[in-house]
Amino acid sequence: VETTETASSPAEESRRFTEEEQRIWDSYLQAITLLEDHIDRRLQRDAGLAHGYYRVLVLLSEAPRRRLRMTDLAMKTQTTRTRVSRHVDRLEGYGWVRREVSGSDKRSHMAVLTVQGSEVLNRAAMVHADAVGQALLDRLTLKQQKLLGEMMEIIADGLHQRDAGASLPWLR
Amino acid sequence: VETTETASSPAEESRRFTEEEQRIWDSYLQAITLLEDHIDRRLQRDAGLAHGYYRVLVLLSEAPRRRLRMTDLAMKTQTTRTRVSRHVDRLEGYGWVRREVSGSDKRSHMAVLTVQGSEVLNRAAMVHADAVGQALLDRLTLKQQKLLGEMMEIIADGLHQRDAGASLPWLR
Numbered sequence: 616v617e618t619t620e621t622a623s624s625p626a627e628e629s630r631r632f633t634e635e636e637q638r639i640w641d642s643y644l645q646a647i648t649l650l651e652d653h654i655d656r657r658l659q660r661d662a663g664l665a666h667g668y669y670r671v672l673v674l675l676s677e678a679p680r681r682r683l684r685m686t687d688l689a690m691k692t693q694t695t696r697t698r699v700s701r702h703v704d705r706l707e708g709y710g711w712v713r714r715e716v717s718g719s720d721k722r723s724h725m726a727v728l729t730v731q732g733s734e735v736l737n738r739a740a741m742v743h744a745d746a747v748g749q750a751l752l753d754r755l756t757l758k759q760q761k762l763l764g765e766m767m768e769i770i771a772d773g774l775h776q777r778d779a780g781a782s783l784p785w786l787r
Numbered sequence: 788v789e790t791t792e793t794a795s796s797p798a799e800e801s802r803r804f805t806e807e808e809q810r811i812w813d814s815y816l817q818a819i820t821l822l823e824d825h826i827d828r829r830l831q832r833d834a835g836l837a838h839g840y841y842r843v844l845v846l847l848s849e850a851p852r853r854r855l856r857m858t859d860l861a862m863k864t865q866t867t868r869t870r871v872s873r874h875v876d877r878l879e880g881y882g883w884v885r886r887e888v889s890g891s892d893k894r895s896h897m898a899v900l901t902v903q904g905s906e907v908l909n910r911a912a913m914v915h916a917d918a919v920g921q922a923l924l925d926r927l928t929l930k931q932q933k934l935l936g937e938m939m940e941i942i943a944d945g946l947h948q949r950d951a952g953a954s955l956p957w958l959r
Binding site: 630631632635636638639640642643644645646647648649650652653668692693694703741742744745747748750751752755756759760761762763764766767768769771773774775783784 | 802803804807808810811812814815816817818819820821822824825843864865866882912913916917919920921922924925926931932933934935938939940941942943945946947955956
């Protein structure tokens with residue numbers, strides 16, 4: 616019996632970056648690494664919280680009644696439930712978030728933004744916008760910003776499709 | 788005596804994202820988070836090493852005599868010396884890297900790629916190129932790739948300038 620299956624696809628066996636592709640990828644990695652570091656440090660220095668925690672507070676503040684199920688929080692931060700749970704532990708320790716058992720589903724837990732968390736967030740939001748503005752947006756023309764947004768949407772959509780129902784971080 | 792200094796700049800006090808800026812930033816964060824997760828998982832599944840370790844092996848393989856000072860390794864991965872030292876610890880445990888005292892400067896340590904590390908890297912390089920190709924490069928036109936590279940260079944250059952001599956990760 617013949618089979619067309621092979622251990623790996625031809626693409627996997629032979630793909631190598633061209634010089635130009637390598638250069639694009641190197642620039643991409645440098646930029647995203649330095650930018651994340653920059654934002655994280657600005658937030659820690661001027662608002663007292665790391666970027667990962669900031670994202671959790673933002674999402675809670677935008678949710679109805681300032682609360683989200685842990686699973687939804689993981690999905691919205693594109694991370695695993697384990698990781699988001701550790702973040703909420705820490706934020707609970709600071710008094711910025713509290714956990715609640717869901718009204719409708721007793722097994723599921725909600726994270727709720729506290730008044731204190733909301734105050735921290737107000738200050739942090741300005742620091743964040745300033746850091747992202749200076750390091751990313753203000754460096755690009757409006758046309759470039761628009762193109763960047765379009766490309767990032769294409770990439771995110773592609774990864775959602777590829778991994779849908781399978782192994783996106785929050786489904787693991 | 789009057790002073791023009793204030794506690795924070797006007798930009799810091801008032802900056803808020805426009806809706807369009809917020810959308811660009813959200814897409815950016817989604818794309819880079821999902822892409823990093825995708826590449827990391829492909830590497831772990833098909834080559835048995837995390838993305839951070841892969842980058843260290845690549846840099847060593849490209850260096851003269853396949854070795855780099857720890858500080859240079861930190862600089863080239865845009866990370867802190869503490870973090871890169873932890874990575875090398877782990878890679879040493881796998882037998883893929885070994886530490887050596889520098890010939891010229893007895894106080895500084897070098898990380899050296901081993902034969903075994905080189906073999907692991909050969910396999911991983913194809914998995915990596917395939918993952919980045921499918922999830923990023925192949926989703927964009929050649930024109931878009933070029934523009935992305937240019938924008939990422941602008942952003943990385945800006946952050947190098949801003950933080951130069953001060954607080955880039957590898958100088959901390």
